[in-house]
Amino acid sequence: MATIGHNNLNAKLVLLGDMGAGKSSLVLRFVKGQFLEFQESTIGAAFFSQTLAVNDATVKFEIWDTAGQERYHSLAPMYYRGAAAAIIVYDITSSDSFSRAKKWVQELQKQVFERNMNLSNTRIGGGWGVEFKEARVYAEENGLFFMETSAKSAANVNDVFYEIAKRLPRAQPAQNPTGMVLVDRPAEGSRAASCCS
């Protein structure tokens, strides 16, 4: 839940996606500025927090980085319950991981549809198994904010979190979000605005 105190916002954020899609790497890059070729596989979920300054406020993200294996799916509600935003990650070199991402989108739309959802892919410059355009169209159709990131090169990593922070509902109207990079379906946006009353 995004909660407000002065200009400080606490926002619960959950990362979902296939096993090995790059969720933990994305978080590690954002939180510690590091990339490890191999970092421990996540069991259950791991918690991180990181603060970002956005225009008028500081946003403290409370991040749940979840385990991706299919059977861990049954644990997911515990982690996405009450989240202000979700990042759904897929690996650009794996079409399986893209199908998995779509399933997550479906589930979240039905269960926590008012939330701020984001689709993120990893590994810029890998083999192109999943066409950028396909993903972009899919994101547009589903009212998701879409961004291509690389935890390895750090490209767009901070930006994803920054864009999410900007979209979080506030008590006072947010700064006019010009300069927004990607699309947000208006209907979703307005629903998101009312999610934390």
Place this chain on the structure above:
Amino acid sequence: MYGTKSKIDLAFEYQSQIPVLRPSIHSRRANLTVKFQDLYGFTVEGNVDDVNVLNDVREKVRQQGRVWWALEASKGANWYLHTTIGQGSALTSSLKFSALANAITLKKLIKKGIPPVLRPKVWFSLSGAAKKKSTVPDSYYDDLTKAVEGKVTPATRQIDHDLPRTFPGHPWLDTPEGHAALRRVLVAYSFRDSDVGYCQGLNYVAALLLLVMKTEEDAFWMLAVLLENVLVSDCYTNNLSGCHVEQRVFKDLLAKKCPRIATHLEALEFDVSLVTTEWFLCLFSKSLPSETTLRVWDVIFFEGAKVIFNVALAIFKMKEDQLLLTHHVGEVINVLQMTTHHLFDPDDLLTVAFDQIGSMTTNTISKQRKKQEPEVMKELDQRIRKLNSLKADNK
């Protein structure tokens, strides 16, 4: 398979004199963070006090070794291998008495820790792994690994994905030799029980078993006995239903044994499963320092899965005061993580786990599980139906 004198022995010869770091007053004041290797070769980061604690633990392990040798001298070699609680109906009463006395001695002894050199032998026997192995031909493991060599399944793909992500940086596990051994154990098991196949989390458990048991085959049998006899069933299958059951049992126990903590966390809307799920699935191997984890496993293999509850409750109990001061989910997690990562002295934890939490019998836990099972099944079932209806909607 790796030879008996591989790197693993050299790296983890626990008695070898690892240079003792005696920090100067200055570094103590500066509260430096240092990196060092623990008894099982894991790199730990800690402050100077942690190094001191770990050195003390090494010394205690040596002393405990002496206690075991002395008992062996007085009771005969391998006396503990034939001691199980409640065994021996065919024995004469005097023999029964000595068996009982041995069982009591052993129970206490195990809570104080099994010396790392004796762990393979003691675990193998007391856990029931030896018995399990004896029911199949000697060549079972070799035959199994040969038969599955080169086969590709969803499980093997996931195992391959996790090999380099299992304790990366460990001086033996993270080598081609270590990866190959871990792979064979996990792949063999995935074929032995196709309901389990491969579940993330087992990689860490099997890796530690390899480090302790030193041979792949013994590690394999320990994994088998753990999943098939020691832990609640279905902990790692399909939708982790067994693990869901354990979580509910745990929440009830927390409310009973640590009511103030439970009430406080509930007020913060903190679901303890957020952190305890990993403890149950990895048996603490990702959270506690290695020797502390293995001390917990010493007792699990002798007394059963109920021990996991004692230990998990103890972690909360130890930090009651601090936990009651938290205002936020993040703070709670920080307290728990700081606690588990710095529990270098196993006795600190085990004393609370067994003396303060109070004993729970396997029977009580089983009853609790039975009570929770229908709820869990219902909930999981509802979820699946909901997800399926989603799919239908989207067609």
